[in-house]
Amino acid sequence: MPAVSMTVNGKSVSGDVEARTLLVQFLRENLRLTGTHVGCDTSQCGACVVHIDGIAGKSCTTLALQCEGAKITTIEGLAEPNGPLHPMQEAFREHHALQCGFCTPGMIMAALDIVRRRGNDLDEHTIREQLDGNICRCTGYHNIVKAIAAGAKAMAKGGARQAAE
Amino acid sequence: MSATGIGAAVRRKEDLRFITGKGRYTDDVIRPGATRAVFVRSPHAHASIKSVDISEAKKMPGVIDVLTGKDLATDKIGNLICGWMIHSKDGSPMKMAPHPALAADKVCHVGDAVAVVIAETQAQGRDAAEKVKVDYQLLPAVVDPAKAKSGQQIHDVAPKNTIYEWSLGDAKAVDAAFATAKHVTRLDIVNNRLIANAIEPRVALAEYDAGTEQLTLWNTTQNPHVSRLVIAAFVGMAPEHKLRVIAPDVGGGFGSKIFIYPEEVVCLWAARKVARPVKWTADRSESFITDAHGRDHVTHAELALDANGKFLAMRVKTIANLGAYMSTFSSSVPTYLYATLLSGQYDIPQIHCEVDAVYTNTVPVDAYRGAGRPEATFVVERLVEVAARQLGIDPVDLRRRNFIKTFPHQTPVIMAYDAGDYNASLKKALEIADVKGFSKRKRDAARNGKLRGLGYSTYIEACGIAPSQAVGSLGCGVGLWESAEVRVNPTGSVEVLTGAHAHGQGHETTFAQLVSERLGIPFENVSVVHGDTDKVQFGMGTYGSRSGAVGMSAIVKALDKIEAKAKKVAAHMLEAAEGDIVFKDGKFTVAGTDKSAAWGDVSLNAYIAHKFAGQELEPGLKETSFYDPTNFTFPAGCHICEVEIDSDTGKTEIVSWTAVDDFGTVINPMIVEGQVHGGIAQGIGQALLEVAVYDKDGQLVTGSLMDYSMPHAHDLPSFKVGLTETKSPSNPLGIKGCGEAGAIASPAAVINAITDAIGTEDLAMPATAQAVWSALARTQPRQVA
Helix, strand or coil, X not given: CCEEEEEECCEEEEXXXXXXXXXXXXXXXXXXXXXXXXXXXXXXXXXXXXEECCEEEEHHHCEHHHHCCCEEECHHHCCCCCCCCCHHHHHHHHCCCCCCCCCHHHHHHHHHHHHHHHCCCCCHHHHHHHHXXXXXXXXXXXXXXXXXXXXXXXXXXXXXCCCCC | CCCCCCCCCCCCCCHHXXXXXXXXXXXXXXXXXXXXXXXXXXXXXXXXXXXXXXXXXXXXXXXXXXXXXXXXXXCCCCCCCCXXXXXXXXXXXXXXXXXXXXXXXXXXXXXXXXXXXXXXXHHXXXXXXXXXXXXXXXXXXXXCHHHHXXXXXXXXXXXXXXXXXXXXXXXXXXXXXXXXXXXXXXXXXXXXXXXXXXXXXXXXXXXXXXCCCXXXXXXXXXXXXXXXXXXXXXXXXXXXXXXXXXXXXXXXXXXXCCCCCHHHHHHHHHHHXXXXXXXXXXXXXXXXXXXXXXXXXXXXXXXXXXXXXXXXXXXXXXXEEEECCCCCCHHHCCCCCCHHHCCCCECCCEEEEEEEEEECCCCCECXXXXXXXXXXXXXXXXXXXXXXXXXXXXXXXXXHHHECCCCCEECCCCCEECCCCHHXXXXXXXXXCCHHHHHHHHHXXXXXXXXXXXXXXXXXXXXXXXXXXXXXXXXXXXXXXXXXXXXXXXXXXXXXXXXXXXXXCCHHHHHHHHHHHHHCCCHHHEEEECCECCCCCCCCCCCCCCHXXXXXXXXXHHHHHHHHHHHHHHHHHHCCCHHHEEEECCXXXXXXXXXEEEHHHHHHHHXXXXXXXXXXXXXXXXXXXXXXXXXCECCEEEEEEEEEEECCCCEEEEEEEEEEEECECCCCHHHHHHHHHHHHXXXXXXXXXXXXXXXXXXXXXXXXXXXXXXCCHHHCCXXXXXXXXXXXXXXXXXXXXXXXXXXXXXXXXXXXXXXXXXXXXXXXXXXXXXXXXXXXHHHCCCCCC
């Protein structure tokens, strides 16, 4: 079995994987980082979104071996342990942007990537379009859109940890 | 209203783990030595099984065992059941076909499980499953419910594939009323088949402890105790007290996780056989062919009106597709959860409804958000809107002429509505939606080559399911009460153990709000425990918008008992008569004095018991209540949808959505609005995007998220949500419930709006761009070259 090494949430990790092992399986099963979820098998739902070298990617459609030497950030890596939450996480709670919570990690990671690409002043239309890769069945998106706009603004106010690296 | 009491938009306690990735969903649960189960499923819709050859599969790397339907039968594992008896018009009971967890003789739908591979890893299990050789003899597939009665008979017990032929109402009185009608509106309606697609797929993890002979099941279920009862008593897996069912965090249900499915049965059985934990996690495409589907009605409906637009009578004939097997609650959805709502918000003297339920070679169909009430509301609100157009009466005016105005109101279809003010929601919705300005907006849009339309849906539904005696008399095999245990700790903090279950509804927050306000203790000091049959006494679970109306009522009753006992303890402490103790804001006071005891002192004393003389008062402060509702509750409201259609493409944009709902007492308006948003999104999904399609051979064409069109953020508008309030008279808090209303009201509003815009009623759901464009094209005269 080939070996793979990468950095996940700032820590060096390695493991033996099959060639066909997906990144999401490596994260969930080898590293026991179960915050990243699997919701589909056609790369539509976005529950698996993580950051790979600073850019959002679907870990269900990425092989673990493809990430040799990469820097991965998962939902668990956004806030310091026992530290304050990331402003985007706070915004999701403040605006009731989650109900069952299953799509939420991927939604938050995708939201951060929208900010990376489109900045901190996001309008409703932009957010809705940019969420094409994430499905939520509970919220109807109304509060997710509000949360992302608020979280993006809060990130601009400084003191926000960069999501990547 | 305090910052954390009833009516406050308190931010949710449960969010912390979900936003940090520390949720504990069933697939996150790791048991040492766990194996993986991979099912072998039929690729055919209808076939007999000639043989199953597992020899090659068993030799594959990592395979521990391969089990078949024959093995299951040999081990005398019982069949899955439908728990609601429905009788046909001729008095005969519904034809419930045997439903083994693994098929042995024949398969009845694509996805029907035939064998299971137990392997060390998922990948090894998949590899081995591909090597299982099943020799099928194909049989003709029955797919179209409208033609099921003349198709190949699927089950021996059900000639003409007919499960039941049921009716409700007085047919003769309806016929007599129709004979006097000035106008009759007739519609043929298909309520499109849907798939719930909660974002978390189903998972079952089973473990057997040979030392204690105890089975444990972690499962994505909305009702762990019901699953435990069915699997123990009906499937015969184990005695009930030797089976523990745990529903940890569950990622959405919408009804699809109520039912007891083959997979959890097989995992439990396999875990005992291989003496290791067995975990099955559905792939999404596997979910598509195993999770119960929803809706799937074919209906002909007629509404009779007099010369003044007064409704005289309604008659409805529905064919309901229940799929290949009867799922756990399937029989009730197109009968007592459907026909009983056909009166809508209106005073309709006579109603008659006939429902024929049929088997087809498709995935079993059961409750999905709204469960029968969206189907009913669509029929009623389309009839009413179309009647208004045919008669040239304003659709708001026609509704007002027929609204029920005095309560209680007995409908001709069992339901007696207790309280409501339908005009209040309508009036408020008209204002919020700025209906006055619509004509101008329509003209402006037309100048830009766009078609605007406005559609109404004034809905009512029956939820807070349900009074046990009422549903029992209608055939339900269980009672639908709820349980609560309120445990006060010596230090004064409280645990509420509820038989309800949260899979997105925020009970850890809302139930804590209730307890905190009632006992005058900090919100942070109240925990809610649910989802484990070892911890929580029997409860019926969460569905049917009942956790507030029924679940919280049980908590209120338990709190009444807590207060009564705490007063006794305080009386001992303060050396006063029990009748002189007043409890307010977390303090016990002797009336007319300044002698008082704080909550925390009383709770401590309850457990120290030094001050109790004699045996009259037991130590401890913990009370239980089982609450059986006295009636259904009747949320109602008005949704108004405004659309703009591009006639070149048929694409519908929802430019405005207004919802004004009456849910009675609202515990947390933020959570209630979230429920409404989510329900509306699913209803818009049904109206514009979603449909599960089978081809003539019974292949599910829409078999993944590639082909089944789930609503994305850019498909939906923001929503304008308002509330009116007439408290429910039938539970202590006056709660009506809100979980399904959005999905119930919305499809009719969308289709009413689009048909208004395009000027034809010839449009079925989902009203995709292609469907709308085609409908428009049919209204245009043909161009002659």
